[in-house]
Amino acid sequence: MIDTPFTFTLPLPQVIPSRVDNHIERRLSALRGQFLDEESFIKMLSSEDKLIYEVYEIQRPQLDGELIMGISIVHPGKVGKEFFMTKGHFHTILETSEIYYCLRGEGYMVMETPEGEASVEALSPGNVLYVPPRWAHRSVCTARQEDLVTFFAYPANAGHDYGTIEQQGFRKLVMDGSDSPEIVDNPRWTKSR
Amino acid sequence: MIDTPFTFTLPLPQVIPSRVDNHIERRLSALRGQFLDEESFIKMLSSEDKLIYEVYEIQRPQLDGELIMGISIVHPGKVGKEFFMTKGHFHTILETSEIYYCLRGEGYMVMETPEGEASVEALSPGNVLYVPPRWAHRSVCTARQEDLVTFFAYPANAGHDYGTIEQQGFRKLVMDGSDSPEIVDNPRWTKSR
Numbered sequence: 118m119i120d121t122p123f124t125f126t127l128p129l130p131q132v133i134p135s136r137v138d139n140h141i142e143r144r145l146s147a148l149r150g151q152f153l154d155e156e157s158f159i160k161m162l163s164s165e166d167k168l169i170y171e172v173y174e175i176q177r178p179q180l181d182g183e184l185i186m187g188i189s190i191v192h193p194g195k196v197g198k199e200f201f202m203t204k205g206h207f208h209t210i211l212e213t214s215e216i217y218y219c220l221r222g223e224g225y226m227v228m229e230t231p232e233g234e235a236s237v238e239a240l241s242p243g244n245v246l247y248v249p250p251r252w253a254h255r256s257v258c259t260a261r262q263e264d265l266v267t268f269f270a271y272p273a274n275a276g277h278d279y280g281t282i283e284q285q286g287f288r289k290l291v292m293d294g295s296d297s298p299e300i301v302d303n304p305r306w307t308k309s310r
Numbered sequence: 311m312i313d314t315p316f317t318f319t320l321p322l323p324q325v326i327p328s329r330v331d332n333h334i335e336r337r338l339s340a341l342r343g344q345f346l347d348e349e350s351f352i353k354m355l356s357s358e359d360k361l362i363y364e365v366y367e368i369q370r371p372q373l374d375g376e377l378i379m380g381i382s383i384v385h386p387g388k389v390g391k392e393f394f395m396t397k398g399h400f401h402t403i404l405e406t407s408e409i410y411y412c413l414r415g416e417g418y419m420v421m422e423t424p425e426g427e428a429s430v431e432a433l434s435p436g437n438v439l440y441v442p443p444r445w446a447h448r449s450v451c452t453a454r455q456e457d458l459v460t461f462f463a464y465p466a467n468a469g470h471d472y473g474t475i476e477q478q479g480f481r482k483l484v485m486d487g488s489d490s491p492e493i494v495d496n497p498r499w500t501k502s503r
Contacts, residue, residue, distance in 0.1 A: 121429055245320060245327070
């Protein structure tokens with residue numbers, strides 16, 4: 118682990134960092150149970166286990182005071198009418214925040230607290246988003262052809278809790294509407310967790 | 311203080327955030343004793359207390375787990391042969407890091423640890439710099455006409471210790487050489503602090 122200062126670049130247009138410690142690929146099968154239209158999910162999966170999103174991480178010791186950063190790339194596409202998205206997670210240490218800086222594409226960050234407060238914020242290039250402590254977050258790509266690319270940074274001791282979201286998803290869904298993306302209530306979401 | 315997620319934009323070319331909680335302006339007089347050429351400093355100050363750098367901060371509660379972010383703008387210019395620069399500081403909680411993402415301009419980050427290890431990293435658009443815990447940091451603008459603009463983020467409980475650097479500056483200086491910027495040893499720097 119490097120303990121001296123270091124730099125890396127985010128070369129356009131692909132924005133893949135010049136330094137990468139960890140490259141995560143999440144395919145359709147990793148999002149089983151997350152998309153509303155299960156019939157479309159099964160049909161799509163039977164033809165190809167598509168790449169939905171990728172994360173390029175620059176690692177640091179998982180200690181308080183350190184920051185982990187990287188690039189998140191959500192590819193364009195839909196399962197039924199629901200746009201491709203990340204699994205989404207709470208931080209294991211709930212009282213930790215995260216910063217996103219959108220570099221390319223169009224989309225949304227879908228967020229909620231353990232108490233069920235919901236927030237959906239639009240992302241486009243030049244946008245910075247602050248996800249305060251306690252807010253689970255999932256990014257959604259709504260462009261037809263372009264990736265949603267964000268630079269992120271969060272406290273290195275935060276950790277990831279995927280299990281809570283896997284149970285019933287987020288309170289809000291981002292669906293392809295007649296003219297533009299629509300934010301709708303998730304019919305499978307209930308208050309009793 | 312907002313506790314729901316929020317976004318803001320960093321509109322080009324000026325990159326001043328659409329949301330600002332705190333705008334800091336540092337003029338030449340605030341850097342007294344920091345530039346090597348004191349004669350040039352006094353002469354320059356007698357004609358005008360020039361604006362050297364600005365910081366636009368988005369504030370958050372100064373708690374562990376929160377992140378403070380903002381934009382730093384160092385204006386072009388020199389005192390004698392030494393380029394305009396920020397005051398530079400350690401974090402009060404020494405074991406906290408900082409991330410810089412360069413959006414415009416050209417320059418350097420000058421860094422050192424309390425033990426006197428030194429590092430100088432170049433900054434240009436698309437460059438991300440990680441300042442690990444324990445490293446004091448000062449940014450320097452080396453372009454002739456363009457501002458050095460960086461987006462930064464650091465743990466909100468980090469705090470700023472300017473006093474240590476004010477005593478004898480950083481170990482390295484960034485001077486205008488015959489062809490390009492030169493990194494030189496600071497003759498006033500000594501190990502005994």
